[in-house]
Amino acid sequence: MPDVIKLQPLTADAFAPFGDVMEAEGAPDKIINQGFCGRFHDRAKLDFGPDGRAGISIFKAEPRSLPYCLDLVERHPDGSQAFIPMSMDDWLVIVAADDNGTPADFHAFLAAPGQAINFHRGIWHGVLTPLHAPGLFAVIDRIGDTPNLEEVRLDPPCVVQI
Numbered sequence: 001m002p003d004v005i006k007l008q009p010l011t012a013d014a015f016a017p018f019g020d021v022m023e024a025e026g027a028p029d030k031i032i033n034q035g036f037c038g039r040f041h042d043r044a045k046l047d048f049g050p051d052g053r054a055g056i057s058i059f060k061a062e063p064r065s066l067p068y069c070l071d072l073v074e075r076h077p078d079g080s081q082a083f084i085p086m087s088m089d090d091w092l093v094i095v096a097a098d099d100n101g102t103p104a105d106f107h108a109f110l111a112a113p114g115q116a117i118n119f120h121r122g123i124w125h126g127v128l129t130p131l132h133a134p135g136l137f138a139v140i141d142r143i144g145d146t147p148n149l150e151e152v153r154l155d156p157p158c159v160v161q162i
């Protein structure tokens with residue numbers, strides 16, 4: 001019987017052990033552009049290591065559906081990775097703690113429209129998982145000479161559901 005991971009709402013507090021949640025909620029940190037813009041300033045801990053550099057990529061990912069079969073998790077040992085949706089749709093964020101190099105204690109979050117995340121370095125996570133087309137995201141992560149990718153296949157897979 002596969003393990004079931006129950007979806008929970010994405011909040012900064014719940015996600016704090018794994019990374020940052022970025023969203024335009026509450027009062028902005030700064031009002032700029034002659035008062036026409038609120039700046040929610042410096043909301044993520046970016047980390048590209050001593051030998052890497054920041055890169056911005058655009059991901060166009062196939063939408064998935066619930067219940068979601070999670071059969072692969074990965075992590076980036078050399079840097080952080082931010083997912084910033086380019087559409088106002090909800091989407092899935094899946095993370096796990098590390099137990100001596102093995103992902104354990106999975107958490108699945110339903111990101112609300114407008115919520116973005118930044119995985120901290122080395123955090124086990126599911127790959128980018130939109131729930132609606134077109135699945136367009138800006139991704140800010142480390143560009144460097146190392147593979148910066150560890151993958152683990154889950155056998156049996158887990159099931160993410162409401």
Ligand SMILES: NC(=O)N[C@@H](O)C(=O)O
Nearest residue numbers: 074081125126127128149
């Ligand atoms: N591999 C890649 O560029 N993307 C993954 O890291 C991911 O988390 O989706």
Ligand code: NI
Nearest residue numbers: 074076081127
């Ligand atoms: Ni990743």
